[in-house]
Amino acid sequence: MDFRLTGEQRDLRAGMRDLLAGRYGREALRASVEAGAAVDRRLWRELGEAGFFSLRLPEADGGVGLGLPEAVLVFEEAGRALLPGPLVATHLAAGVVPGAASGTTVVTAFDLGGPLVAHLGEADAVLGASAPPAGEPVRSVDPLTPLHRVTGPGPAAGHPAAGHPAPGRPDAGRRPDAGPDPAPYPDPAPYRDEGALLTAALQVGSALRTVELAVDHAGRREQFGKPIGAFQAVKHLCAGMLVRAEVARTAVYAAAVTGDAAEIAAAKLLADEAAVQGARDCLQVYGGMGFTWEADVHLHLKRAWVRAEQWRTAAQAEELLAADLLGTVG
Template sequence: MDFRLTEDQRALKRGVRVLLDRRFGREALRAAVDGGGVLDRALWRELGAAGFFALRLPEAAGGVGLGLPEAVLLFEEAGRALLPGPLIATHLAAGEVPGAAEGQAVVAAADGELVEWLDAADVVLGPAEGASPIRSVDPLTPLHRLPGGVPRPGTADLVSLLSAAEQLGSAGRTTELAVSYARTREQFGRPVGGFQAVKHLCAGMLVRTELARAAVYAAAVTADPVEIAGARLLADEAAVAGARDCLQVHGGMGFTWEADVHLHLKRAWVRAERGLGGAAAEELVAARL
């Protein structure tokens, strides 16, 4: 089986990156952080017009007619850009909730104990009674806690796979940030990337990212629950450990509010709590083994 991306898939990935670089670049990211997690409805509609939410809907139903592998590529780019909002819930609701496919409706989902973007949602899928707001470590992901919440039937695997794709995108981006900083930041008259300890950090980030990439892309093709669980574990590790190593490469600068590295780490922590959690994923893989 050939897991290499087709030319159409590469073009899709490039197109999404161009759109997000134009519409949600660093200035927009920092404005969103300073705005306290207010959802940009104009951006949401633009994503809808670009087919982000309707990607997997059949063309006969007004969708793009593509599959899960292409959705993974979209969410990888969204994770790379730290795009905020209940992207997965709205994507999964396309075709079920009027306006979701076009980006006219924002959909949140009571999947598990944590509910993202509940106050900004036009529609909430699943019972959300008793949800209470909690302080989120990620300034771009408002959270509510739902006591006793459980994933909605039939959604846990898809939520986990698309979350893994976002984690993969974030891991790739922090690797880029670390390498770029290591090449330009100098100490003792030479780039810090010339020091062995920094080389090892960057190499480890790259290895974790590419291992997760292979697993996530393969799981998108097979849609096997156990392969999705394994891909999720690898992607969570790549995103969290990668952001931590990126902080180390940046040194004291990485811990400042002005740097973007901490935003990737905080988002990775929140994503890791979605859908099939780490312990459940480990048990599922262990049972298959």
């Protein structure tokens, strides 16, 4: 399998990086955190105009006509920039929900399992639902991923996109203590594989960015008259971060090419570990400064925690991989 990017793919990635650097750099990120506004409607429309959401729609339908390999490249850049909002759900809704492809409609999904929905208060639509349900705010670990617990009616009965629990997994992804469902929820199963892969790409982008942050800080911060990057312990931390991130990136690229459900599950597992552990190790490189509000490292860690619970959790991915292995062995 050839993982070398084509010239067009490199240009696509560079173009997305330039767009986000100009429109959502560090100052914009910190302004979003301070304001508590996760979705910038103007930027959302600019992403739509750039083809972020319509990337995989056929050209005949107004899309770009590309595939999953290209999608993971642009999502990787979004993860690197810590771009907030229901990016995956809106991308998946292109061609299904009016306005999603152009970025004029913000779409979220029941990708956290059970009654929790991210960005419900900012969304115009919920993937698979006839209308956004009512919900009450729930405190989120990530300041740019607001959560709501659904309290009102779910999708209209008989709505074509209102799904049912996955066979054998009626409460997949729900906390054991969450109590009975207050309403039926749209089943994200038809979108779960692609949603998990795109979320894994976001995690990879975040993991690679924390490597950059750690290496940069290790080269500037001095102790005992020399950069801390000269010390073996710090070198080992940075090297481990890089290995995890690159292995996860390779797995994501491979899964984007094959589209295999088991490979996507493996990619999500590796990407979640790379993003979460990478941010933790980056905090160690930063030392006490990394735990302060002024540093950006904690934002990567908090976002990685939330993404690890979206579309496919570690437990769900492990069960899928185990079933695939048993099926192969049998």
